[in-house]
Amino acid sequence: MFGNKKSHGQVLIDMAQKQQRYEALVHVYHKELYRFAYWLCHDPHIADDLVQETFLRAWRSLDALLDQKAAKSWLLTILRRENARRFERKQFDYSDVEQNDLVDQQCHSLDDEMEQTVIQRQIAQLSAEYKEPLLLQVVMGCSGEEIAQILDLNKNTVMTRLYRARNQLKEALSRNDGQLKGASK
Template identity: 70%
Template sequence: MELKKVRNKKQHSPVISDMNSKQQRYEALVGAFHKDIYRYAYWLCHDSAVAQDLVQETFLRAWKSLDSLKDVNAAKSWLITILRRENARRFERKQFDLVDMDDVPLADNASLDAEATMEQQLIRRQIQMLAPEYREPLLLQVIGGYSGEEIAEALGLNKNTVMTRLFRARNQLKEALENSIDDRRQGNG
């Protein structure tokens, strides 16, 4: 009887140690990248609750696929890729309700500086108007703080391609903002 208990313990110890190892790797992954992943998720959706759901789904998928992560240095890019796919799935499932804009009351931003709010909205709108191949690398760099190499890895592109897209995105954004400011000045003059 005692021999049987010892044999069962020996058979289960590698399984338990593998599970503990996976748990430790996962906790380290979450600890290291949770803030960055949340910040990028929030930028994508502009809603705290949705961003939290996206992050939760991202880390759930990361847990399920943790054994496929071979290079620890690629973890951040790997998580960003999962997050981007989760965000895309959100739109695949969503049915948009259309509303007549005349029926929607506008929020009162009296507590915020109106000019700063308008500038932020203008910049956000101009960024959203960039083509996705320019917008995405720019957001990863500005919001996520990723390097050109990390962006290239996350998007599956060559680093030179990413750097070119970042350069073009900044130039397009600058030009669009300058044109918008010029249009405002002409309208006020």
């Protein structure tokens, strides 16, 4: 009836191996994916949903991941597409309160927290073409080649966008710093 018959035992072994691969992916990449998802959407609940949906899609197509070294890029690509689908479905959840504070387990001084908030807001104001490569590099620790693969761009384009993103961020932060110094006089 079917061309390739597997024994019941072999099917169980294959499923166990798939489950082990999947659990390893979740264990290694869950925190990083959540951090990136949070940077994309600024909402912990949506970030959780994005990560869950990413891992669900990863489970369904785990057999397509042939090179374990490409797992991070593969998962980030799935997460980015899932985030894009969120807008296609137009399920906007507007809130009167901004949720800019990601709870961090470490204790920071008030100055550090304020500085981090300013940087996060400035990064959020960058256009998507500059923000995404910067976040992939800074938050996810991706190389230029990995970013190029994830965003389906030429590596030189990625490096140019990273350079411009850093420059725009630097200019915005120096303007912001100048405004703060002017206000404190």
